Amino acid sequence: MSPTLTRIGAVARKEFIHVRRDPRLLAVVLVMPIMQLLLFAYAISFDVRNLPTLVVDLDHTPDSTAYVRAYEASGLFEVTSRADSLAAVDGAFDRNEARVAVVVPAGFARSLARGEAAEVGILLDGSEPNSARIAQTYAAALNQLESRQIAVTWAATQGIDLTQSGSVEPRLRTWYNPERASSIFLVPGLMVVVIMIVTAQQTAVTLVREREQGTAEQLLVSPLRRVELMVGKLTPWVLMAFLDLVVIAVLGLFLFHIPLRGSVLALGIGAALFVASCLGIGLIVSAVAPSLDTANMAAFLVAFLPAFLLSGFAFALDQVPAVIEWISRVFPARYMVTISRGVFLKGAGLDQLWPEVAALAAYALVTLVLAARLNGRRA
Amino acid sequence: MSSPATAPPAVRTSGLTRRFGAVLAVDGVDLTVERGAVFGLLGPDGAGKSTLLRLLATVLRPSAGEAQVFGHSTEREAQEITGRIGYMSQRFAMYPDLTVAENLDFFATVRGVPKTQRATRATALLEGMGLGEFRGRQARHLSGGMKQKLMLATTLMHEPDLLLLDEPTTGVDPVSRREFWRVLAGLHRAGTTVLVATPYMDEAERCTSIAFLDGGRIRQTGTPAEVAALVPGTLVEVVCPDPRAAVAALADLPEAGSPHVLGDVVRVLWRGPAADAEGALAAHLAAAGMPSAQVRAARVDMETAFAVLAEAGR
Numbered sequence: 001m002s003p004t005l006t007r008i009g010a011v012a013r014k015e016f017i018h019v020r021r022d023p024r025l026l027a028v029v030l031v032m033p034i035m036q037l038l039l040f041a042y043a044i045s046f047d048v049r050n051l052p053t054l055v056v057d058l059d060h061t062p063d064s065t066a067y068v069r070a071y072e073a074s075g076l077f078e079v080t081s082r083a084d085s086l087a088a089v090d091g092a093f094d095r096n097e098a099r100v101a102v103v104v105p106a107g108f109a110r111s112l113a114r115g116e117a118a119e120v121g122i123l124l125d126g127s128e129p130n131s132a133r134i135a136q137t138y139a140a141a142l143n144q145l146e147s148r149q150i151a152v153t154w155a156a157t158q159g160i161d162l163t164q165s166g167s168v169e170p171r172l173r174t175w176y177n178p179e180r181a182s183s184i185f186l187v188p189g190l191m192v193v194v195i196m197i198v199t200a201q202q203t204a205v206t207l208v209r210e211r212e213q214g215t216a217e218q219l220l221v222s223p224l225r226r227v228e229l230m231v232g233k234l235t236p237w238v239l240m241a242f243l244d245l246v247v248i249a250v251l252g253l254f255l256f257h258i259p260l261r262g263s264v265l266a267l268g269i270g271a272a273l274f275v276a277s278c279l280g281i282g283l284i285v286s287a288v289a290p291s292l293d294t295a296n297m298a299a300f301l302v303a304f305l306p307a308f309l310l311s312g313f314a315f316a317l318d319q320v321p322a323v324i325e326w327i328s329r330v331f332p333a334r335y336m337v338t339i340s341r342g343v344f345l346k347g348a349g350l351d352q353l354w355p356e357v358a359a360l361a362a363y364a365l366v367t368l369v370l371a372a373r374l375n376g377r378r379a
Numbered sequence: 380m381s382s383p384a385t386a387p388p389a390v391r392t393s394g395l396t397r398r399f400g401a402v403l404a405v406d407g408v409d410l411t412v413e414r415g416a417v418f419g420l421l422g423p424d425g426a427g428k429s430t431l432l433r434l435l436a437t438v439l440r441p442s443a444g445e446a447q448v449f450g451h452s453t454e455r456e457a458q459e460i461t462g463r464i465g466y467m468s469q470r471f472a473m474y475p476d477l478t479v480a481e482n483l484d485f486f487a488t489v490r491g492v493p494k495t496q497r498a499t500r501a502t503a504l505l506e507g508m509g510l511g512e513f514r515g516r517q518a519r520h521l522s523g524g525m526k527q528k529l530m531l532a533t534t535l536m537h538e539p540d541l542l543l544l545d546e547p548t549t550g551v552d553p554v555s556r557r558e559f560w561r562v563l564a565g566l567h568r569a570g571t572t573v574l575v576a577t578p579y580m581d582e583a584e585r586c587t588s589i590a591f592l593d594g595g596r597i598r599q600t601g602t603p604a605e606v607a608a609l610v611p612g613t614l615v616e617v618v619c620p621d622p623r624a625a626v627a628a629l630a631d632l633p634e635a636g637s638p639h640v641l642g643d644v645v646r647v648l649w650r651g652p653a654a655d656a657e658g659a660l661a662a663h664l665a666a667a668g669m670p671s672a673q674v675r676a677a678r679v680d681m682e683t684a685f686a687v688l689a690e691a692g693r
Contacts (some may be wrong), residue, residue, distance in 0.1 A: 007488065009488075014485050021477075021517075213473075215473065217433075217436075217468055218466070218468070218533075221436050222462075222486070222490050223458065223491055
């Protein structure tokens, strides 16, 4: 065996011993990801159902009643209160009694009867943007559908056969996740977030600990090269992160019934590079952090927050400001979220995902070299 | 300067300087340690001993000047040096959760000791230091003395040509200290060069050469006997019933330098002619009401030399 491999092997073996001798660490590495997965998957839900809805029907006609009923029938809106004036909307929003208000103005039925466009007011409580966005989409679709039916009814009364003229009924379909169950959308992203948090946090303290124990100095006074130290330290964590990943994926498949449609190879390669990138970030933190506390805090900041906010896990990256989108490219999570969702949900393989895989490969390499350079500097 | 034909000394520094911010820890040190020497680096806390050793161990870069170990620059050729030296830091620097055997094996592997030799050397070193039965114990559960021995054993696994030891016996019981020096004596006989920083003066006397370091500078250097000879004046001891009163009484005798109590006697560094010491001191003390005081000559030990020279340097 070459001296380099011997030295890397010695470091890796030593790291394994550290983990084995520290039951708390073992728990953190093997149990925490599962806890986080379950916690987040059940706690964070972007499912929008039964939005409390206030109806202000100023028209009081059978047409307006039918229109309002369409909202109730959708399942998305739940009419919780009714009022007779617009002024009631503010109060209902303030008291959180309603998130949506549907206002049918007087003259609604008359406009329809004349064949004119009837105006309807939909008011959304924008303080919860996610629900509001979905409510908006639904309401728009509903209106389109409704107006078409109204038009049909109207045409029928005028003796024109619209169905014969090939009128199409609009239908909203969500691809890849037809039930729009947020867990299916979330779990592939959540895996990425959980892995990033666990791995970056662990390597962030490893070099600091060597310095605090004085062993870093002993390593410096040895033929061990800096990159060898990094690779050796990384090896056990790559294996453990992979184990985490498999456990989480299995949980996702069987507990949350997420599909696995694409290339497992692409997922594996992407995951390995992603884990290496996260560990590299941790090592960079570790190389520059002056104390264990600082390292923990810094790792939290550079792993947890970007993983949650800038990965596309929770917020679609094509809907954030350009600057934020640009910043998100600096963190590896977004690439892996794309790969993970691509493989699990869209059935993608390496031929579609190679740009993300390449980005992660470059990322892993750069972080490792940077960590090595930052670490062993002689003072 | 040695001619190119002779091998370079184990350590040679010229104008070696290291700053930490505004603090000058090592200040223009010119030092040569010949191969095979047991070289003692003495000095009070903060004298710069640790910094000097860390500079030689390639852990620190010099701010100015140069240090060579076996003819290689510590700054530019660290890779040539690290395989040949063993550096033992002042604080315990092993993995606390690894056992004695695992620590030894890890550092030996990293330092390129072949697998076949690791086990035999580890056994020989551990047995030789009385650590044999603690092979499987985690390092954190070792006593202070055993920790130091483990560090030394780890430092010796790759059979370095130069040992840099930073206060290796501080906090170690006297029996372990003696054992420790027995090991060093064995290494010395085998030809290993040892550079050891120590605050213990009795250890200094076991060295072939010593250097006094204070305020980052080398104040004196030579064999222990040569350094003892540098102490100005004659060392005498005064035996009397009340040593403290004697010290007070001697304060106004100009020739009686640095009078101090040592055990139950008073030690005085007599600055006048040696022949006058006994008579002058006895007469002065008798005048101060201590007629029974007896004065006798004393040998200059390293402790006294250190104290006197450190005081003179300030």
